Amino acid sequence: MKLLSPIPIGGYASKNRVMFGPHLTNLGRDRAPSEDWLAYFEARIVGGAGIVVTEEASVHQSDWPTERWLLAERCPWGWKRLADMAKTHGTLMIASIGHAGGEGSSAYSQRAMLAPSPVPEVDQREMPKELEEFEIELLLESFSRAAASAVDAGMNGVEINLSTRSLIRQFLSPLSNQRSDELGSDRSLFLRKIVAAVRSAIGSELFAVRLTLDEFAPWGGLEPEALCTIAKSIASSVDLFTVTSGSLYTKARQRPDFHTREAFNDHLATLLNSHLERSTPVFLQGSVTSAAIAEVLLTDQICDGVEMTRAQIADPNMVNNLTTTRSPTPCVLCNQFCMVGDSRNLRVSCLVNPDAGYERSEPEKRRASLPMRRVYAPVKVIGAGPAGMELALKLAEAGRTVEIIDSCEAPGGLLTALAAHGVGGIMLRLRDFYLSNLASSKVRIELGYRLGITELEVMLKDSVVVEATGATGSMIPETLRNSAFVRQVSTQELVMQRKIPAERSVVIDDRIGNHEAAWAAELAAQFSESTHLVTPDPSPLSRLNTGDLMDAVSRLRNNGVITHTLSKVRSNKLPSAVTIESLFSDAKLELHDPLLITVGIRNSATISPDLVHPKLFRIGDCLAPRNMHYAILEARRLADRLLSTGAD
Amino acid sequence: MQRFPNLFRTITLGPITVRNRIVFSAHLTNFAQNGNVSDQHVAYYKERALGGVGLIITEEHSTHESDWPYEKMIHGFRPEVVNGYIAITEAVHQAGSRIFAQINHNGAQGTSNYSRLPLFGPSPKMDPMFREVPKQVTESDIVDIISGYVKVAEHARLGGFDGIELQCSHSSIVRQFLSPITNERTDRWGGSIENRARLMVALIEATRQAIGPNMALGIRICGDEMVEGGLEIEDAVKVAQIANGTSMVDYINTSIGIATQSLYSIEASMAIPPGYSLFIPAAIRQVVDIPVVAVGRFKDPSHCERAIRDGQADLVGVVRGQIADPNFAKKAKEGLEHEIRTCLSCNQECVGRMGVNRWLGCIENPDAGKEAARNSTVNSGGSLGIGIGAFAASNQRSVRVAGAPRRVAVVGAGPAGLQAAISSARQGHLVALFEANAEVGGALTLASKAPHRAELADLIRNQLSELGRMGVSPNTNHTITLDEILNLTPDAIVVATGSVPELPWWSVGHLADNEISTPKVTNPATVLNGLDRPTGRVVVYDDLGFHQATSVAELLAERGCQVVVVTPHLSVGTDLGLTLDLETWQLRNSRNSVRQEVECVAVGMTETSILLQRHTTGETLTIEADWVVAVNHGRSENTLYRNLRHAGWSEGLFLIGDAVAPRRAHSAVIEGDLVGALIP
């Protein structure tokens, strides 16, 4: 594979063309690396990445965008530990350094943010301070100090960020640089000063630049040609460009979810390559998740290398797995667990790989909770969804006898069902990953068999039984309980349903506000004349934090979905009718005979609700309906317990 | 003579005697680190104990590993906490206060995100805010829960606490069992009120057994869940009776609302009148023979005194009042109640920061949340204005040891300038304070003129009163020139000149005094100071998402205008949610018939209307209007600063508040407060 072939970069050679790019992990403590942080990167270094760019560190304490955001002056020890370790694996290590300028936060520093001009960031809407000259000098110094400290620590080089959350980009762009001085009339002057300062600080070590090639703000932002010209003007000092897109108004472009096609920046990489005439290697960033696509990009000479960050969050051994028969755990571009920029400080993790971000603590925890008696009995897993398949795979790979039983005709549980409705097509990758690996491990899956409680009890005589039966969506919300005539379906049932009937009107009772609600509304809009999305929140889809929010709201609007915010659905005195009520005013809307879709109302689908038995276990939604992340986590935890070599 | 005789009478709570009736009731602080209490906890509680509070009830301590609803929670079930407990209780005891630990399991009012374990709940019903279905607890889970409480109670006993409070109220699995909304069980834990209260009683018995007779045991119960079908006062009275009937409970604390659905009633903002929750202790007090605590927007000692005198409660919780002024009790006791820096009930830095996982702060009290850092020394690494240079000084401050008093000129008497004058005067400097307007307080004084926002002005009143006591009074109506300042030969100059409104690009050419074109364009400040008086159809176009637009909209609607609030955001008043002002504003303004139009960007104006584009669809809209109030960022007024820099000033020159960048009041106060310690 070309993907696995070496490539010269600056004075070094990368062993392959796969980069693990910089991203917020929240694994540090007190703005410094931690043991968990090191373990996270170590796993990807060991897993085969050619180039690892570490999490961005602020060059100066005026920049403190999130609580755990790294501060360069606290990083050298961590950089050194990683650099030392990487040597034995031949990985190139690059330290990302930067300053978020007006796209940061004042909440932690309790000082005004600093930016080229007083232009507020769009989401937080906080006004930054216009940088004064002496402050700019100070920042230049901080950039070169941070860069020098990274190479002193043994890193092979540094990367500067000209993409989102970037002071340097703010200087480049007319959207954010409205200065009347020299730095305003020559907007790339600040960049050139930084480049000169960094280059002289790091000598001949690697200098990488991550830059957006399209601000997607046609009314005044920078466009690809202009940005390529800027790139070209600094190319002689730069060893590697990584191409991104998006800016102040389009932050989500940085790492969109599956609604955006894979490798969506390909045309930009092509453009940059043509400007640079291949003088400097160009890496392509953005939703490259499969090796097959990466290979095509390389053989078509669209780019010289690919950043595959989420792919390696989902499977730290992604690169190494390309040379084995086991297929890598695929990233499904959901952004549900790896986008951790909000104030909750959640650790980076992954929907399909719940060990991500917990490389150190999770194994420790599992070891600590193993005092179970070893069970040699064969394991029967009920349910061929993610929880059941993960458990069976882990057990089978360790040589245990395991069988899966599922009442459906097709394996995959919700994965298969979601895929059937188009939107979740990418989920099929995950299902196929399980099915192919289960097949090579020779796990038997019995389909179309509905197990009863008595059979289960019989099974327990000579087997361990694990209920991974997922959830049903049959609960009726309390405000609708009196209205037995309303036709109601939960999103869960809707997913499982093969055919969707045409309807006059659909009411979506959304008490969650996430991607599930967005999905249901879009689907309903296709088969009904009018679709009403009702939420108690001030805005629709308020919990959609996968980067898709603005696009999803646009899709609602463009599909003609009528949204009722600060509202609730209530049963009506008339049979088969519901009322949509405002929480705060007397506004009411009565609808006759709508189909009611409830979002997220789910119940465990256990077949043995009251049974307690030492060899009976429940995992995933069957234990408490949540999501796939917890299903897989619990499967892994249980596999370790069942495989433990603890006391007999 | 004691002005508040009832408030300063001692009281016994079971085995514990408390020196007065003022309670610092439980509240989250986000001071915990890695699940343990921190030095900041010690300093924070110690400061309030030194300030004279009778009883402190700490923030909740989690009783079980399945309970980790927010990142910075204290894991009371881990034995490591005991050392920290000892540090807290010793510091508080030395200062003469009593201290109880609130222990709790949040049940389904939580998330698996931190614990990576399923939530516990009486029934598999998701909480309206956390939105995660819990595991319906089994008999053995309940045994587990109870033993968790016992473990934490033991840690509290070893840690030197005087008592335990069981939170059975707004964010607790105990309330979830009590409430028919969340408890749909059909076994012995559900159904009748006795069954639903069974967990509470079991926890009372187990905890009492764990702590023995020498510690106090209290419960906190919810007087009204404030949600449809939820517990109401009659239920709360029954619950109180059941608890009282165990004879193991020494006092009852009260609250109102559910932390995840009706939080606006627990930590009521200034839009809810004081005394709103007093009916709860009053009703409970009728049926129990143990002391009852009233809580909720008690801000001044006379209000506390009255509640006790009138027999509505035995003790009074003053939470935000003592965040804002740690010396609330001492000042009341010494007859200096007019010196109290009253809490504004603005919820911006206390509740608002809690909601986003940040340490507790306060607009009134720039020290709140930084008590532990205060005694470290200032490292003033070449500080120029409060721009970048002062970063070196970060959140540390010091008391100046020696040196002659400096002459400090402060220009601008908004919250920033007033606080700079205070911090400078506290260091012994000679302060001259100038304000161009007739009224001090700048933008904040204007903000307080809007309906339901009056208490904001308490900040200015408090600042002025402190300055007055130090002999500084502002020179109002005094626009000071560069030469005038330099003639004062100051050692330090503080520029706190705030910001000025700026016309948005899409309205240029539509000034209010422009005869040709209507609609007239104005801004909140000019409406609030009365210079512009919009009438008829008014569009309030909001770029900011905070109180500015909603305040003006409400004011104009009350004056009879037909108001439409337009915003590019996905909802009106996006940031009002965090300060718990959104519900009450919506309630009032749906009655005022204020129309709300979201997802719209202003793109221009015609002779009769404002032109908008809905950015989610690209469609254009036109709204006919007589007036447009443009609510956007103003421009920093920093001319004086720039001129002084130009004249060679650097050391001793400070730029603070909105003059740095137009933001909110807390930045102004924090920056003003830093100045005193940074004056060379």
Ligand SMILES: Cc1cc2nc3c(=O)[nH]c(=O)nc-3n(C[C@H](O)[C@H](O)[C@H](O)COP(=O)(O)O)c2cc1C
């Ligand atoms: C930031 C904050 C966090 C709170 N957290 C808790 C809590 O953990 N447990 C509790 O019982 N009450 C909690 N409360 C409620 C307070 O105890 C009190 O009822 C409320 O602040 C009203 O009192 P006040 O008007 O004197 O502030 C909290 C209040 C605030 C302001």
Ligand SMILES: Cc1cc2nc3c(=O)[nH]c(=O)nc-3n(C[C@H](O)[C@H](O)[C@H](O)COP(=O)(O)O)c2cc1C
């Ligand atoms: C109409 C209006 C309403 C405002 N409302 C608030 C508010 O509710 N809370 C707040 O912190 N700041 C509010 N502000 C901004 C502060 O008043 C401003 O940040 C502060 O006064 C700056 O202090 P300085 O002028 O002394 O630098 C408002 C401003 C205006 C014009």
Ligand code: SF4
């Ligand atoms: S959480 Fe989703 S998008 Fe992120 S790495 Fe995992 S699968 Fe990919």
Ligand code: SF4
């Ligand atoms: S931030 Fe506001 S509400 Fe909170 S304690 Fe301070 S003054 Fe009171």
